[in-house]
Amino acid sequence: MKSRIFFIVLISLLTITRLTSQEESVNFEALVSKKTLGLNENLRVDFKMNKDGDNFNPPSFEGFRVVGGPNQSVSNMFVNGKRTFSKTYSYFLSPLEKGLITVGQATIEINGKIFKTLPVEVNVSESVEISKDPNDPNYIVNENLHLVAEVSNPKPFLNEGISIVYKLYYSPQINVTNVGEIETPEFENFWSQNIKIPRLQIERGSYNGESYNYVIWKKTVLYPQKTGRLEILPLSLDVSVDVPTNRRDFFGNRIYSQVSKKITAGRRVIQVSELPDNAPSSFNGAVGDFDIELTTTKTDLNASESLQATIKISGKGNLKLFSPPSIEAPSSLEKYDPEYNENVSTNLAGMNGNISNTYTLVPQFQGKYPISSVDFTFFNTSLKKYETLKTKEIIVNVLEGPTLLTEKVDPQNSTTPSNILPLINQFKFIKTKPNLVNINSSSFINSTYFYIIIFLPFFIIILIVIFFKSKKIKDSDLKKYKSITANKLARKYLFEAKKNLDKKDMFYVSLEKAMHNFLKSKLSIETSDYSKERIQDLLKNRNVDDDTQKLFIRLIENCEFARYTPASNVAINKDYKNAVKVISKLDNLL
Incomplete structure (x- = not known):
C-alpha cells in the first residue's frame, strides 16, 4: 500500500515537472533585419515562436507604414527523434520619419496563456545609397521593376483630349505577387475620366530596349481646363515581389526572397496652349471634329398640334463640356424648354458620340413658318483653326387653324411691323346640354353618396396599411x-x-x-x-x-x-x- 502511494506521488511530481518545463521552454520573440536603416529602406520584422499558438496580435507599427505582410511560415522537423517546431509571422515596414522608432509588443496565446515580445528600437537615418550588389534582392528589384506614365500628347490645346496610361513593367526573372495603390493623382485643372480595366492582363513589351512583362494598371482621359504649365502628380504603388536567390531547397527548387518596394511614376508636365483669338461669335468652347444636324418630326400639321425640332452635335471631342446651340423660331410657334440628351462613350482616344437638344413647338395659326438655320463653330485640333457649320432652314406648313390677321398698311410709308396680332373677339359656343338640376332635389347630407365619401378614405387607408x-x-x-x-x-x-x-x-x-x-x-x-x-x-x-x-x-x-x-x-x-x-x-x- 505504501509503495503504491509512493509510486502515484512520484508520477505526479514527474508530470508537474514536465508541464513546468514545457511552459518555461516557450520562446516568443521579435527579430528585425537591421537595427539601423535609411529613410528609403525597408525593415523586415519576424515574430517567431517555438510552439504553435492562436490569436496572434501584431503591434500598431507606429512610425512605420506596412508595405508587406503578414507572411506566415511554419517549420516542423525531427532530428534524432527530437521534434523542432518554429512558426513565424513576417512584416515588411517602411519608416515614415527619421529618429529612434520603437517596434511595439506583439501578443499570442499559447496553451491558454498570453505571451508578449519585447519592444525593439530601430534607428532611422537619412536616405542611403542603394546597394549595387547583383545578389542583393533590393538591388534586383530596383533594376527590374518600373512604373511608367505614358502621355499621348504633352502639348495639347485648351479642352483637347489627351490620355495617360500607367504601365507596371517587371523583368521575367522576378514574380510580382501583390500590388496596392498608395497615392492617386487628383488631376487638378483637368476634366478627367478613368477608363475601366475589367481584368489585368500580362503583356510583353520592351523597356529601355530590353524584353519586359507589363501590366496596364490605370488608364485616364484628360481634358485641360486651364492654359499654361500644368503638373500631374505621381501615381505610387506598393509592390510585393518574389526575387529568386542562389539557394535551393531539399527538392532542388529555387528559394525566393520576398521584397516589398514602393515605386512611383514621377511627375508629368503638360504644356497647354491657348486657342487662337479670332474666334467667331458662335463659338461656345467646342474643341474637336464635329457635325451638326437640325431635324423635325414633321413639317405639315394643324394648329395646336405639336412637333419636335432636334439640334444634334455628333463627332469626336469635348462633347460633355459644351451645350448645343439653340434654335430660332417665329413668335407664332410656341417654343418650350429643350430636353437634353447625351450619348457619349469615352476611350483612350477621347469622347465619341453625340449630344442633342429637343424642342417642342406648337403653332397657333395657319401659314408657313421658317425655323432658321443654326450656326455652330468649333476649333478643329487637326487643322488648328476654327470651322463654322450651318444647318438647312426648315419650313413648317400649318394647314388648318385660325388665320393670322394683320393690319392693311402701306408698306412704303409704314414703319410698324406687319406681323402684329389684332384684338380678336371670341365667343363661347351655346351649350346644347344645360344639365339642369331639380330645385326640389333631396339633400346631399345623409345620402348614400355622403356616407360613401366619408368612409371610403378610411377603407382605402386600411387596405394600404395591410398591403405594405x-x-x-x-x-x-x-x-x-x-x-x-x-x-x-x-x-x-x-x-x-x-x-x-x-x-x-x-x-x-x-x-x-x-x-x-x-x-x-x-x-x-x-x-x-x-x-x-x-x-x-x-x-x-x-x-x-x-x-x-x-x-x-x-x-x-x-x-x-x-x-x-x-x-x-x-x-x-x-x-x-x-x-x-x-x-x-x-x-x-x-
Whole structure:
C-alpha cells in the first residue's frame, strides 16, 4: 500500500515537472533585419515562436507604414527523434520619419496563456545609397521593376483630349505577387475620366530596349481646363515581389526572397496652349471634329398640334463640356424648354458620340413658318483653326387653324411691323346640354353618396396599411432566405478553397466565391453592386475598422491578380489564413 502511494506521488511530481518545463521552454520573440536603416529602406520584422499558438496580435507599427505582410511560415522537423517546431509571422515596414522608432509588443496565446515580445528600437537615418550588389534582392528589384506614365500628347490645346496610361513593367526573372495603390493623382485643372480595366492582363513589351512583362494598371482621359504649365502628380504603388536567390531547397527548387518596394511614376508636365483669338461669335468652347444636324418630326400639321425640332452635335471631342446651340423660331410657334440628351462613350482616344437638344413647338395659326438655320463653330485640333457649320432652314406648313390677321398698311410709308396680332373677339359656343338640376332635389347630407365619401378614405387607408405590411413581411422573408443561402455557399466555397491549397487557380476561384457570398449574406449586396469601392463604403457604414476593410479589399485584389501571375505556397496559405481571419471578424461585427 505504501509503495503504491509512493509510486502515484512520484508520477505526479514527474508530470508537474514536465508541464513546468514545457511552459518555461516557450520562446516568443521579435527579430528585425537591421537595427539601423535609411529613410528609403525597408525593415523586415519576424515574430517567431517555438510552439504553435492562436490569436496572434501584431503591434500598431507606429512610425512605420506596412508595405508587406503578414507572411506566415511554419517549420516542423525531427532530428534524432527530437521534434523542432518554429512558426513565424513576417512584416515588411517602411519608416515614415527619421529618429529612434520603437517596434511595439506583439501578443499570442499559447496553451491558454498570453505571451508578449519585447519592444525593439530601430534607428532611422537619412536616405542611403542603394546597394549595387547583383545578389542583393533590393538591388534586383530596383533594376527590374518600373512604373511608367505614358502621355499621348504633352502639348495639347485648351479642352483637347489627351490620355495617360500607367504601365507596371517587371523583368521575367522576378514574380510580382501583390500590388496596392498608395497615392492617386487628383488631376487638378483637368476634366478627367478613368477608363475601366475589367481584368489585368500580362503583356510583353520592351523597356529601355530590353524584353519586359507589363501590366496596364490605370488608364485616364484628360481634358485641360486651364492654359499654361500644368503638373500631374505621381501615381505610387506598393509592390510585393518574389526575387529568386542562389539557394535551393531539399527538392532542388529555387528559394525566393520576398521584397516589398514602393515605386512611383514621377511627375508629368503638360504644356497647354491657348486657342487662337479670332474666334467667331458662335463659338461656345467646342474643341474637336464635329457635325451638326437640325431635324423635325414633321413639317405639315394643324394648329395646336405639336412637333419636335432636334439640334444634334455628333463627332469626336469635348462633347460633355459644351451645350448645343439653340434654335430660332417665329413668335407664332410656341417654343418650350429643350430636353437634353447625351450619348457619349469615352476611350483612350477621347469622347465619341453625340449630344442633342429637343424642342417642342406648337403653332397657333395657319401659314408657313421658317425655323432658321443654326450656326455652330468649333476649333478643329487637326487643322488648328476654327470651322463654322450651318444647318438647312426648315419650313413648317400649318394647314388648318385660325388665320393670322394683320393690319392693311402701306408698306412704303409704314414703319410698324406687319406681323402684329389684332384684338380678336371670341365667343363661347351655346351649350346644347344645360344639365339642369331639380330645385326640389333631396339633400346631399345623409345620402348614400355622403356616407360613401366619408368612409371610403378610411377603407382605402386600411387596405394600404395591410398591403405594405404584407409586402414588408414577404420582403423580409425573401431577404432572410437569400442571406441564409449565401452564408451556406460562403462556407461551402471556403471549405473548397482549403481543399485546393495546392491548386492555385481552383483555390482563388473558390476563395473569391466564398468572399462574394459572405458579403451577400451579411450586407445584402447583389452581384451588380460587387465593386471594391461599394464594398468599402458598406463596411465603413457598418463601423468596420480600417485594417479589416483594407485586408478584405486586399484579398479581393489578390484573387484577381493571382490568376495571371505565379503565386507561392506561402502566399496561398497566407491568403487563406487572412480570409478565415477577416470573415470570422466580420461575422462577429456584422
